[in-house]
Amino acid sequence: MEQNAEKPKISYETLWKFIIRPPRDSYTEDLLGHPIFMYKGKTYLRKDYDLISSEGYIMKCSFFEPEDDYRPKKIMPVVLYLHGNSSSRIEGIHMLKELLKRDINLFVVDFPGCGLSEGEFISLGYHESHDVKILVDFIENLPGVGRIGLWGRSMGAATTMIYSHKDERIKAICMDSPFADFSLLAKELVLKQIKLPGFLVDGALKIIKMTVKKKNGLDIEKLKPLDSAPKTMQPAIFIHANSDELINNKHSEMLYQAYKGKIKTLRKCDGKHNTRRPNKVIREIGEFFYRHLVNEDHDNFNINKNDNVSHKSSNMYDFLFNNDINKDNNNTDNNDNNKNDDKNNINEKNNNENKDNKNENKDNKNEIKDISNESTDNSFETEEHMAKKEEINKNEFLRLSNELSKCFNEPEKKIRNIDINDDIDENSKK
Numbered sequence: 001m002e003q004n005a006e007k008p009k010i011s012y013e014t015l016w017k018f019i020i021r022p023p024r025d026s027y028t029e030d031l032l033g034h035p036i037f038m039y040k041g042k043t044y045l046r047k048d049y050d051l052i053s054s055e056g057y058i059m060k061c062s063f064f065e066p067e068d069d070y071r072p073k074k075i076m077p078v079v080l081y082l083h084g085n086s087s088s089r090i091e092g093i094h095m096l097k098e099l100l101k102r103d104i105n106l107f108v109v110d111f112p113g114c115g116l117s118e119g120e121f122i123s124l125g126y127h128e129s130h131d132v133k134i135l136v137d138f139i140e141n142l143p144g145v146g147r148i149g150l151w152g153r154s155m156g157a158a159t160t161m162i163y164s165h166k167d168e169r170i171k172a173i174c175m176d177s178p179f180a181d182f183s184l185l186a187k188e189l190v191l192k193q194i195k196l197p198g199f200l201v202d203g204a205l206k207i208i209k210m211t212v213k214k215k216n217g218l219d220i221e222k223l224k225p226l227d228s229a230p231k232t233m234q235p236a237i238f239i240h241a242n243s244d245e246l247i248n249n250k251h252s253e254m255l256y257q258a259y260k261g262k263i264k265t266l267r268k269c270d271g272k273h274n275t276r277r278p279n280k281v282i283r284e285i286g287e288f289f290y291r292h293l294v295n296e297d298h299d300n301f302n303i304n305k306n307d308n309v310s311h312k313s314s315n316m317y318d319f320l321f322n323n324d325i326n327k328d329n330n331n332t333d334n335n336d337n338n339k340n341d342d343k344n345n346i347n348e349k350n351n352n353e354n355k356d357n358k359n360e361n362k363d364n365k366n367e368i369k370d371i372s373n374e375s376t377d378n379s380f381e382t383e384e385h386m387a388k389k390e391e392i393n394k395n396e397f398l399r400l401s402n403e404l405s406k407c408f409n410e411p412e413k414k415i416r417n418i419d420i421n422d423d424i425d426e427n428s429k430k
Contacts, residue, residue, distance in 0.1 A: 016211045019186070020121040020218065022086040024114060031090055032062055038370040039100055042070040051109075051138055054130035057118035061135070062089055063142070064096060065105040075146040077171075077293035078105045078139055082132070082156025084177075084274075085122055088115030094276075095151065097371065098286040103294055104149075107139055111155075121216040124182060125158040126223055132163045140169060147171045147293045151285070154178070154247065154273070161225035161255065165232040172292035173232075174285050176239040177273055179247050180254040182223035188248065229258035235292045236264045239281060241271040263292075 035046045049061040065076070079099055081092030089108035099106050111128050112119030122128070132150070139145055149172040152160035157178035164170045179185045186205055209220045238256050240249040249268060256266040265288070269281050 016208050016215065019208065019220075020123060020212055020216055021113070022122070025086060025088040025090065027088060027090055027115065029116070032093070033371075034369045036067075036368055038368050038372065039097060040372050042100075043067040043368065044070075044100065049138070051134060053112045053117075053119070053127075054134060055112060055119065055127055057112040059112060059118075059131065059135075060089065060110045060116045061107065062093075062109075063105065063107045063139075064100070065144075066100075071144065072103050075144055076103060076105050077147040077149065077289075078107055078142075078145050079149045079151050079289055079293070080107045080109070080132070080135055080139060082109070082128070082150060082152035082159050083111065083114065084154035084156055085124060086114075087153075090115070091153065092151075095282065095285075098282050099289065102286055102290040104286075104289055105145075107135070109135060122155065123216055123218040124155050124223055125162050125225065126218045127216070128155065128159040129162040132159060133167070136167060136169060149173065149289050149293050151289075152176065152178070158182075158223075158225045161228050161232065164234055165228050170234055172235045172289055174237050174239065174288065175252070175255070176277070177241065177244060177247050178225060178238070178252060178255055180224070180226040180229075180251040183221055185247060185251065186220065189246070226254060226258055229255050230260050232259060233261045235288070236261055237285060237288045238264070238266045239277065239285070240266075240268055241273060241275055241277075242268050243271060244273045246273040 032048070033046060035048075037044055037046070044064060044066050047063045047065075049063065051059045051061055053059050063078075066072075079095075081089070081095060083089060083091040088110045092106065092108035096106055109131075110117035111122065111131060113122040136148060139148060148169055150160045150164060150170055151174040152158070153176040157175035160173050160175050161178055164173050183205070186208075187202075190204065205220070212218050212220060236259060238252045240247075240252040242249060252266060252268075256264060267281060267284065269278055271277065
């Protein structure tokens, strides 16, 4: 009978997935564009790579650079773009023209758990900062690579802040919509979207924290880019939308105030969290990277000498950060051997793909796409894909918010409406 129907329950899975398993940005590889294309009379190449992440997952990557005959210099700078939590390397491609026209090459990646890469979960910068070390090591050893910059958005911006102070190879950084302290952000989102009393917010977050750490080793309380700001010296530009509904722009203000580097800019603009940034803002970012990566009159800065950093690392899998999880020595040795085997296999695959790309480029000269006159900022990503992704994210966010509201609208029934049995082991129950 309908009158005896139970009140809909919210699974505990919904709570922790809200943080580490947002909707994945699914796309087809054709959105990456043709492997050879023209822009402003120059021929450019897209080279795809598979790299192994710090957790052992394959990361799908793409590198955009001029064909050898069109390189303005033998050594050219590279910007590594780090995408947001529910996005992919496609996000970085719409920055492509702004960089290419300034003789800056672009490297984009699908973080583990995102896009076409392996992995189930994200960690909002916690594990991703380890992966940046792997990416920078790889980029540095590509032929013709000079100065390196980081451009991150949302999760990618937090990752940029967490990582940059430990690596003097990073010469300039852009952070769009970063959060300063995830514990603070989580409380803000819960209070805003669910309108829980303060004491219940702390209780709910404590329960979520346990499962998140169990699932992917992420300690929410340690996810605090603000701690890295006073240690970071590189020239930096912060971008934040005035109407950001997910991360209030006060987070960028906090980071900007705490930032140690002398060259820093905070730029606020119209729009929301996922709104495409105005052209004038994108141009300003492009000019920022040109000044600090291309212009010979770049500004000098010093990395904190107390930070242990390995440069020109010959081992792609050396971790930059200390691992919080102590592993058995035998397991560590086995894992290292497996990673070295994976590295050799991946490197061989990357080399073969580069040879195939060169052969394909020779055969496809008549099929080169010219993107010079395209009106959209995004050279390859279709409006349909952008709209679909935005709609999926919006609907998923609203669905989770509604379920959480139903769960918590009667605080005294909170425990009864959350099924956590599947996510807490027997020892925890005791």
